[in-house]
Amino acid sequence: MFSLATLWIPFVVLASLGQVARNAMQRELTASLGTVGATHVRFLFGFPFAVLFVAAVIFVTGDIVSWPNLTFWLWLAMGAMTQILATGLMLAAMNERSFVVTTAYIKTEPIQAALFGFIFLADHLTWLKVLAILIATAGVVITAIRPGGEKSFGDLRPTVLGLAAAAGFALSAVGFRGAILNVGGVSFVTAASFTLVLGLFMQTVVLSAYLLLRDRKTLVALFQMWRPSMFAGFMGAAASQFWFLAFALTSVANVRTLALIEVLFAQGISYYSFKQPIALREAGGIVLIVIGVAVLIAVQ
Template sequence: MFSVATLWIPFTIVAALGQVARNAMQRSLTGALGTWGATNIRFLFGFPFSVLFFVVVLAVSGDPMPVPTSAFWPWLLLGALSQIVATGLMLLAMNDRSFVVTTAYLKTEAIQTAIFGFVFLGDHLTALKVVAILIATIGVVITALRPGGEKGFAELKPTIIGLVSAAAFALSAVGFRGAIITVSGVSFVTAASFTLVLGLFVQTAVLTVYLLARAPKILQAIFGLWKPSMLAGFMGAFASQFWFLAFALTAAANVRTLALIEVLFAQAVAYYSFKQPVSAREISGIVLIVIGVALLVAA
């Protein structure tokens, strides 16, 4: 049985599953909508679902409507804007690399989240947790390596894009956790859901205004593809709901390290959906990821 303090573990696993599904859906829409059009899908079509989740949470919990403090908004803006940049760069990287390799680059986020969390939020990690983060991240790096002429770390531009995207995702995680923990007087579920609604509102407004000004035809195309976009938006909101619940309970670095199991899910998606084989090198990396994640949970 899980106590409330350890609920972040199943929350993170569910979120990672949802995120892999959403990433695969967004990737399939990038060709038709472009990078920023596909990016906006997770926000524009995810926002209504986040509102629905929040209404249900308020009704079940009986909590009052939260009132954000002045400290809430800077953290929320850091999380929301960083995630926009991170998602766009992620999809850009996916155009040049395999699905699994891109996911591997993004998972260097765990180390960066630990650093940013310590600097900005004072989140402290035990020595065992630091070792767990390093082992799991090394496993991710090994998974991403490709020999010879295959697309691996040798290509500088996509490598930089992937790593900068990971840094932006790390800042986003820290920003959203910072916002959630400033919401007081309500349960952690309500605080997380409230933050998600406002975060997606900001992201939807920013990207929709941008597309209206710079690429209105892409915005029209998004609504023309409303059926697959709706499903991607739902999966995005679903995954984010569980990410935020996890952030409400523990340091962002713990969540993002356990989230490295996403690489395992991505391997399955790549193998069954994109017909990309799994090499012995990737298997050895996966073993390290599993060891690192096991150490983190044990710690």
């Protein structure tokens, strides 16, 4: 049985599963909508489901949410805007020739999330937690590197893009957690759901305005492909719902470190669905991820 103190663990596992599914759907939409259009699917088509989620939560709990204070909006804007910026930096990094190396840099997010969480939210860190984060992150980096890819670690551009994207995602997590913590007088479920719906609304408005001004064809194509986009939006909203529930209960360092199990899910899909063998290097990286995650959970 999970207590309230450890309930964030299944939330992160469910969020990671949902994110793997959403990413797979977004990749299929990229060919038709482009990278920005496929990215906007998670916001535009996720927002209506987030509205349904928060409505259901408020109906069940009976919570009454007061108008948020300025501090809430500042945290929310930080989370929403840095997530959009980080996504753009990630896409730019993915276009570099050293794709796998930049991916490895992006996976340094848990380390940066721990640092930013400590600085901005005074999230508690112990040496064992720091060790767990470093072990799990090292496992992801080892798993991501392909033979010969280590030669590209000296390239400045992919290094900057990858680390900047990781910093953006880390700051986004900190911003969303900060916003959730500033929703008072309600249950953690309501606080998380309320923050999610306003965050998605803000992101939907910003990216829709961008596409309206810069790429109207993609915006029209988004609505024309509403059926596959709707399911991707649902999976994105469901994953985000669980991410935010986890942020409401524990530090961003805990959440983003345990989230590295997404790599294990992706490896499992590659092995069982596409019959891709797991190399010895990948197996070693997976072992490190498991050890890091196990230590993190054990010290809770």
